[in-house]
Amino acid sequence: MRKKTLAMLAAVLALCMLGGCTQENGAKDSRQQATQQEAPAATEAPEAAEAAAEKKAPAATADANIKQTRIGFFLDTVITLSAYTDKPELLDEGLALCGEYEKMLSRTIEGSDVWRINHADGKSVKVSPETAEILRTALRISELSGGAFDMTIAPVSTMWDFTSGAEEIPDAQAIADAVKLVDYRQVRIEGEEVTLPAGMMIDLGGIAKGYIADAVKAKLAGGGITSAILSFGGNIVAIGMKPDGSPWRVGIQDIDGKTGTPMMVSLNYGGSTVTSGIYERGFQKDGVTYHHILDSKTGWPVQNGLASVTIFSESSMMGDALSTAVFALGTEAGARMVESIDGVEALFIDRNRSASGTSGVGQYMADGEKYTVLQAAEAAPEAAEAGKPGPETGTAANTPEQAALKIQVRETDPAPGYVLVWGEKTAGFLALPEEGEKTQAIIQRQEDGSEWHNVILMTPEGFRMIEADCEGHDCIEEGEVTLDNMQDRVLWNMVVCAPHRLTLYLYTKEQAVEQSKQWLGTM
Amino acid sequence: MHTVTQKVARFGLLTALALVLGLLDRAIPLTALLGGAAPGIKLGLANTVLLYAVYLMDWQSAVFLMLAKVVLSGFLFGSLTAILYSLSGGVLSLLIMLAIRKKPDRGALAAFILAAAADAVLLAQNPHPRGQRLWTVILIAAACIACLAAWIGIRKGKIRGVPGTSIAGAMAHNIGQVLAASAVLRTPQLMTTYLPVLIGVGAAVGSLTGIVAERVFRALHINPEKPGGRKK
Numbered sequence: 191m192r193k194k195t196l197a198m199l200a201a202v203l204a205l206c207m208l209g210g211c212t213q214e215n216g217a218k219d220s221r222q223q224a225t226q227q228e229a230p231a232a233t234e235a236p237e238a239a240e241a242a243a244e245k246k247a248p249a250a251t252a253d254a255n256i257k258q259t260r261i262g263f264f265l266d267t268v269i270t271l272s273a274y275t276d277k278p279e280l281l282d283e284g285l286a287l288c289g290e291y292e293k294m295l296s297r298t299i300e301g302s303d304v305w306r307i308n309h310a311d312g313k314s315v316k317v318s319p320e321t322a323e324i325l326r327t328a329l330r331i332s333e334l335s336g337g338a339f340d341m342t343i344a345p346v347s348t349m350w351d352f353t354s355g356a357e358e359i360p361d362a363q364a365i366a367d368a369v370k371l372v373d374y375r376q377v378r379i380e381g382e383e384v385t386l387p388a389g390m391m392i393d394l395g396g397i398a399k400g401y402i403a404d405a406v407k408a409k410l411a412g413g414g415i416t417s418a419i420l421s422f423g424g425n426i427v428a429i430g431m432k433p434d435g436s437p438w439r440v441g442i443q444d445i446d447g448k449t450g451t452p453m454m455v456s457l458n459y460g461g462s463t464v465t466s467g468i469y470e471r472g473f474q475k476d477g478v479t480y481h482h483i484l485d486s487k488t489g490w491p492v493q494n495g496l497a498s499v500t501i502f503s504e505s506s507m508m509g510d511a512l513s514t515a516v517f518a519l520g521t522e523a524g525a526r527m528v529e530s531i532d533g534v535e536a537l538f539i540d541r542n543r544s545a546s547g548t549s550g551v552g553q554y555m556a557d558g559e560k561y562t563v564l565q566a567a568e569a570a571p572e573a574a575e576a577g578k579p580g581p582e583t584g585t586a587a588n589t590p591e592q593a594a595l596k597i598q599v600r601e602t603d604p605a606p607g608y609v610l611v612w613g614e615k616t617a618g619f620l621a622l623p624e625e626g627e628k629t630q631a632i633i634q635r636q637e638d639g640s641e642w643h644n645v646i647l648m649t650p651e652g653f654r655m656i657e658a659d660c661e662g663h664d665c666i667e668e669g670e671v672t673l674d675n676m677q678d679r680v681l682w683n684m685v686v687c688a689p690h691r692l693t694l695y696l697y698t699k700e701q702a703v704e705q706s707k708q709w710l711g712t713m
Numbered sequence: 714m715h716t717v718t719q720k721v722a723r724f725g726l727l728t729a730l731a732l733v734l735g736l737l738d739r740a741i742p743l744t745a746l747l748g749g750a751a752p753g754i755k756l757g758l759a760n761t762v763l764l765y766a767v768y769l770m771d772w773q774s775a776v777f778l779m780l781a782k783v784v785l786s787g788f789l790f791g792s793l794t795a796i797l798y799s800l801s802g803g804v805l806s807l808l809i810m811l812a813i814r815k816k817p818d819r820g821a822l823a824a825f826i827l828a829a830a831a832d833a834v835l836l837a838q839n840p841h842p843r844g845q846r847l848w849t850v851i852l853i854a855a856a857c858i859a860c861l862a863a864w865i866g867i868r869k870g871k872i873r874g875v876p877g878t879s880i881a882g883a884m885a886h887n888i889g890q891v892l893a894a895s896a897v898l899r900t901p902q903l904m905t906t907y908l909p910v911l912i913g914v915g916a917a918v919g920s921l922t923g924i925v926a927e928r929v930f931r932a933l934h935i936n937p938e939k940p941g942g943r944k945k
Contacts, residue, residue: 375899661795662739662753664749667749667752668752678845679750679844680906681752681907682902684900684902686900686907688894689791693898693899
């Protein structure tokens with residue numbers, strides 16, 4: 191009888207732990223499917239727009255090289271490389287490069303790096319340096335987005351069939367089981383050795399096309415091409431301007447999914463334009479749109495009113511991953527995340543066809559397009575009166591307000607130091623005030639809807655925890671960390687709230703800049 | 714003569730005792746008393762119940778008591794996260810105690826070496842500590858000496874082995890907790906900063922609870938080295 195009880199206890203415990211570990215991630219597979227489906231849509235859109243543009247200024251291209259185009263099909267995506275050049279063989283080399291990367295990164299091709307990781311049964315696998323680099327970047331973006339982007343979504347995404355037309359909704363219990371296998375934090379990368387627990391699966395669809403697009407662009411530009419537009423499904427990458435000196439025009443597809451009819455036209459000045467949208471792949475059933483951008487926590491399509499997110503950036507790999515993450519985070523939190531990164535802008539189109547964008551999105555909009563600029567989110571609310579700010583006046587650190595945390599820290603920023611917030615599903619910096627005091631709430635939403643609250647008080651010298659609804663309140667007892675005392679505290683520069691799975695570090699500006707560079711380094 | 718009823722009653726008593734002592738552990742604000750320097754530390758009085766089980770019952774009973782204590786006090790006073798931490802501490806600690814209960818002197822010696830190493834690590838990180846860290850270094854040095862004293866005492870037969878087992882168990886408990894915490898928090902820095910501190914703290918509170926348990930055994934006229942044997 192005792193043994194029975196024991197066994198039951200053990201089982202309950204094991205379940206609890208499993209549950210705790212597995213619920214977090216999963217929305218990233220969406221991208222893979224996204225990009226694949228986007229392929230036809232987004233590729234044709236720019237072409238159409240481009241054609242329109244050419245009508246306006248046909249004369250200018252006359253003396254330039256002839257437009258050369260090569261079309262290939264890799265990673266389930268139609269890839270179109272168009273360049274104004276007299277060396278078309280470069281385009282063939284570009285396509286060949288796509289083939290090489292496909293053999294490395296495809297989930298379905300037997301013997302690819304990703305295939306071997308997924309079939310290693312928990313053993314470690316040696317991969318190419320390129321794959322390792324992509325995996326590291328994917329991990330970083332997974333962390334920064336709190337798992338909204340998750341490269342281990344494959345167990346769930348493979349259950350959904352958005353392409354065959356079968357329009358079947360997978361069994362809810364099966365999804366619930368599969369989503370437990372989604373957790374980017376289980377991926378171990380050491381050098382070029384990658385280890386994934388048995389049963390879990392990686393799919394780089396949400397980032398690989400961006401990486402390949404950047405690589406092909408580098409190859410073509412290296413070969414002397416100065417004007418080209420490359421389409422990789424939802425990723426459009428340009429080299430330079432059009433031969434007449436005007437920016438490339440990239441169509442953003444209409445919500446109804448009619449391939450080739452752009453709802454809006456955006457501009458590309460030789461960078462990357464990536465769109466993730468619900469129309470790329472999916473089906474409607476009983477009035478619900480089931481689309482390929484999946485919530486990594488539930489395994490079901492993200493339903494937040496958004497139809498598409500377009501990311502304008504220099505790096506297409508970053509744009510690729512961000513478009514999924516930002517879509518999953520939603521307009522408000524997504525916009526804040528984008529605002530915190532230099533040189534990246536986002537355009538949101540909701541299901542009512544209204545468009546809004548981040549503060550600098552205007553430069554990417556063609557004349558006559560209608561959109562609203564989202565108010566730049568300056569997160570930290572000031573303390574009402576130095577004293578007791580309720581957590582409700584603060585800013586949540588987890589979804590959806592997570593992106594109040596800065597990811598990018600620059601040398602020129604005025605803050606004397608930073609608090610690195612390292613929570614269960616969130617990471618980023620809060621700047622110390624230049625003078626006076628500032629309170630900031632860090633709220634972590636839980637799966638069950640409850641919230642973990644911690645409130646810190648920041649001064650130009652450092653910070654301390656002043657409120658917490660955890661048991662014990664040890665984090666408050668840990669006292670103040672300052673730039674001066676952080677070498678001499680037992681916990682050095684840390685304040686730990688173990689029940690809330692939250693670590694706060696005090697960073698000098700130099701340390702913060704260094705960390706920020708590391709995060710953004712390979713994007 | 715042990716009947717099932719007796720067993721059930723005994724388990725109920727021990728579990729209740731462990732829970733109450735756990736509550737007492739929580740009520741003593743050790744962290745606050747030490748100026749907040751070391752978050753989450755407790756006296757670990759509840760460990761005396763486990764020591765009793767380790768010495769006077771079979772290993773299955775000890776495991777059962779540990780699980781019951783962790784799960785019940787987790788649900789009553791804590792959270793799922795708290796259960797996770799205390800479970801990893803509890804399992805490691807119990808394993809160590811069961812392993813060394815017959816050779817407590819080795820446990821004390823190992824504890825001494827660990828504590829000394831922890832102090833050395835702390836000193837090496839910052840050769841001229843001040844503030845909280847200075848006090849930590851001093852405290853851990855004191856804990857080192859306590860371990861050494863326990864070892865010598867046990868070897869010479871001056872004291873019985875319970876404190877040796879207790880020290881090693883407390884250390885293992887803290888090591889398990891920090892391992893779990895640094896994994897859950899994704900904060901590996903805890904291993905180099907806080908683990909040494911907790912090893913030292915484990916030595917200190919482990920000797921305390923060990924002495925308490927030893928006293929209790931004496932008061933009950935129990936000889937822990939002869940399990941089942943009750944001196945009349």
